[in-house]
Amino acid sequence: MKAAKTKYAEYYQIYVWELPVRFYHWINALCIVVLAITGYLIGQPIAIHSSTEASFQYWFGTVRFIHFSFAFVFFFNFLYRIYWGFVGNSFASWKTFIPYTPQHWKEIFHVLCLDVLQICKKPLKSIGHNALAGLTYFLTFLVFLFQAITGFGLYAGMSDNWFTGLFTWIIPLMGGDFAVRQWHHLMMWFFIIFAMIHVYLVFYHDYIEERGTTSSMVGGWKFIEKPEKE
Amino acid sequence: MPHKPQTILEQMLAKGYTRRDFLRFCSYITAAAGIHASGLSKVVKALETKARPPVVWFHFQECTCCSESFIRSSHPIVADIVLDKISLDYTETLQAAAGHQAEEALHKTMKENYGNYLMLVEGSVPTKDGGIYCTIAGKTALSTVKEAAEGAAAIIAWGSCASNGCIQAANPNPTGATPIYKIITNKPIINVPGCPPIAEVMAGVVVHYLAFNRIPQLDGLKRPKAFYSKRVHDSCYRRPYYDAGLFVETFDDENAKKGYCLYKVGCRGPVTYNSCGIIRWNDGVSYPIQSGHGCIGCSEANFWDNGPFYQHLASFPGFGIETTADTIGTILGIGTAAGIAAHAVATNIRKRKIIKHELEHSVKDEELKATDEEKKGGE
Ligand code: SF4
Numbered sequence: 001m002k003a004a005k006t007k008y009a010e011y012y013q014i015y016v017w018e019l020p021v022r023f024y025h026w027i028n029a030l031c032i033v034v035l036a037i038t039g040y041l042i043g044q045p046i047a048i049h050s051s052t053e054a055s056f057q058y059w060f061g062t063v064r065f066i067h068f069s070f071a072f073v074f075f076f077n078f079l080y081r082i083y084w085g086f087v088g089n090s091f092a093s094w095k096t097f098i099p100y101t102p103q104h105w106k107e108i109f110h111v112l113c114l115d116v117l118q119i120c121k122k123p124l125k126s127i128g129h130n131a132l133a134g135l136t137y138f139l140t141f142l143v144f145l146f147q148a149i150t151g152f153g154l155y156a157g158m159s160d161n162w163f164t165g166l167f168t169w170i171i172p173l174m175g176g177d178f179a180v181r182q183w184h185h186l187m188m189w190f191f192i193i194f195a196m197i198h199v200y201l202v203f204y205h206d207y208i209e210e211r212g213t214t215s216s217m218v219g220g221w222k223f224i225e226k227p228e229k230e
Numbered sequence: 231m232p233h234k235p236q237t238i239l240e241q242m243l244a245k246g247y248t249r250r251d252f253l254r255f256c257s258y259i260t261a262a263a264g265i266h267a268s269g270l271s272k273v274v275k276a277l278e279t280k281a282r283p284p285v286v287w288f289h290f291q292e293c294t295c296c297s298e299s300f301i302r303s304s305h306p307i308v309a310d311i312v313l314d315k316i317s318l319d320y321t322e323t324l325q326a327a328a329g330h331q332a333e334e335a336l337h338k339t340m341k342e343n344y345g346n347y348l349m350l351v352e353g354s355v356p357t358k359d360g361g362i363y364c365t366i367a368g369k370t371a372l373s374t375v376k377e378a379a380e381g382a383a384a385i386i387a388w389g390s391c392a393s394n395g396c397i398q399a400a401n402p403n404p405t406g407a408t409p410i411y412k413i414i415t416n417k418p419i420i421n422v423p424g425c426p427p428i429a430e431v432m433a434g435v436v437v438h439y440l441a442f443n444r445i446p447q448l449d450g451l452k453r454p455k456a457f458y459s460k461r462v463h464d465s466c467y468r469r470p471y472y473d474a475g476l477f478v479e480t481f482d483d484e485n486a487k488k489g490y491c492l493y494k495v496g497c498r499g500p501v502t503y504n505s506c507g508i509i510r511w512n513d514g515v516s517y518p519i520q521s522g523h524g525c526i527g528c529s530e531a532n533f534w535d536n537g538p539f540y541q542h543l544a545s546f547p548g549f550g551i552e553t554t555a556d557t558i559g560t561i562l563g564i565g566t567a568a569g570i571a572a573h574a575v576a577t578n579i580r581k582r583k584i585i586k587h588e589l590e591h592s593v594k595d596e597e598l599k600a601t602d603e604e605k606k607g608g609e
Binding site: 040043044045046047048054055056057058059060061063064116118157158168169171172175176177178179181182185186188189192193196197200204207208210 | 450451460461464470471472473474475476477479493494498500501502503527530531532533536542543544555556558559562563566567570573574576577580581584585588
């Protein structure tokens with residue numbers, strides 16, 4: 001570990017996450033929380049022993065309605081993020097997500113060794129995503145896509161909407177609604193587990209690297225210490 | 231057999247039905263087949279003028295419940311006309327002929343009407359070990375299907391067996407039971423799944439073909455849209471309870487008595503495409519959900535492997551019977567939480583040096599004030 005930092009070290013200020021990226025992130029986070037909770041409830045509705053007539057309540061219908069509306073927000077927010085991967089700054093670029101160079105893979109193993117297994121000593125501090133995080137987000141994007149396709153495919157059966165009609169091909173491909181529903185439900189757990197690890201690792205990096213990782217997704221700024229002049 | 235085959239109307243009149251009965255039948259079947267009212271005259275005309283189409287009906291790996299369902303159609307004329315009158319030139323279950331005679335009738339029909347006959351198939355076809363698990367007259371079902379399909383104008387695959395393999399195709403599918411559409415790919419095929427399909431649906435499909443000389447509109451799984459475009463759930467009379475979130479928790483609870491939704495005791499209505507909720511069974515008397523039992527999804531592919539029937543989420547293969555996606559998810563979630571905790575502890579141990587170093591270099595509040603004052607003093 002370099003002893004670069006002394007008291008009153010000087011810092012670069014770097015604008016890492018642009019406003020659209022931050023918006024995307026929080027809208028996405030909100031959607032995932034809402035979709036996971038409503039999705040879980042749709043799979044395992046809570047037992048209500050009520051004497052109220054069915055005509056006076058609609059809670060399950062409302063839960064489903066919320067699930068469906070947030071699904072649309074989630075999907076178009078995601079499409080927007082893909083677009084931003086082509087026009088945004090270098091930290092938002094699609095190139096940070098797909099490990100298409102040996103350099104990417106070297107960094108992935110480095111991160112695994114340093115931060116996950118904690119057996120390497122050689123420091124590595126990325127400014128935007130590190131290569132392993134990028135690859136993980138790429139996988140989540142694939143799951144986003146899978147959830148969108150299966151979800152809209154299931155939804156198309158009860159709607160005349162042309163947009164969801166674009167996804168009906170998934171049903172015969174996976175062998176019927178039951179299988180599609182089962183996988184759609186299983187993938188919910190991917191999001192739950194992803195969210196746990198994601199939040200933990202943000203705290204971890206903030207703690208170990210002291211660059212304001214957590215707050216960067218709110219304000220957009222990270223602070224990188226200037227290397228010391230000898 | 232008369233030389234010029236009789237039309238369906240002629241046959242009905244000969245049987246003692248009146249023209250009025252005939253018209254009544256036409257409007258009934260038109261409605262049942264999901265044909266628009268404006269198509270009624272077409273149906274009438276077709277049944278008045280068209281000769282009965284030659285039909286061969288095969289039985290392979292099946293239980294004959296499709297035939298049983300068909301002959302119990304609620305409208306007496308349906309069975310009478312469609313079954314008797316469409317000239318079942320060959321059907322193992324109902325024909326009078328047997329042995330060589332039957333084989334002869336079959337081949338005569340296939341030869342004389344090459345390219346025109348309707349081929350109805352009940353049952354799946356075993357393909358493993360050269361197809362030896364189902365043989366008729368010394369030939370395997372596989373070779374019979376291929377031979378008969380060549381001259382068929384269209385094929386109707388009756389029931390779940392012929393359209394998706396049904397129970398005999400359930401894991402591990404020892405005989406290699408295969409639905410017809412996977413064997414024959416160059417002919418129009420109509421899948422009419424269900425175990426069995428509803429009689430009116432079967433009659434409707436046949437009449438549609440008779441009247442319009444072409445197969446009805448099909449969906450992505452080759453099922454007639456008129457009967458399979460909506461889920462059982464969409465036409466279920468218990469649906470208001472579903473939307474209200476009122477569910478039967480166990481089969482003997484108060485909610486079951488009140489007739490609440492069967493979703494939580496495994497109802498497959500939300501993932502099953504069929505018209506049970508609309509046409510119902512046995513002359514519209516009831517259907518499973520109305521009788522207090524959830525839909526088991528008998529018209530969906532793999533329904534047999536998607537068990538247990540009384541559980542909303544299927545168990546996961548390889549994890550034991552009661553393990554659903556949620557159990558697996560919860561276990562993974564707990565595992566992740568434990569992993570995170572372990573990692574957090576490890577971080578504080580393994581990165582102790584770094585953390586200590588950083589802490590030593592942290593500027594203290596008093597020092598900051600002192601520098602500020604120094605700066606001021608310097609000014
Ligand atoms: S009983 Fe089954 S089909 Fe009817 S509303 Fe409930 S889940 Fe849907």
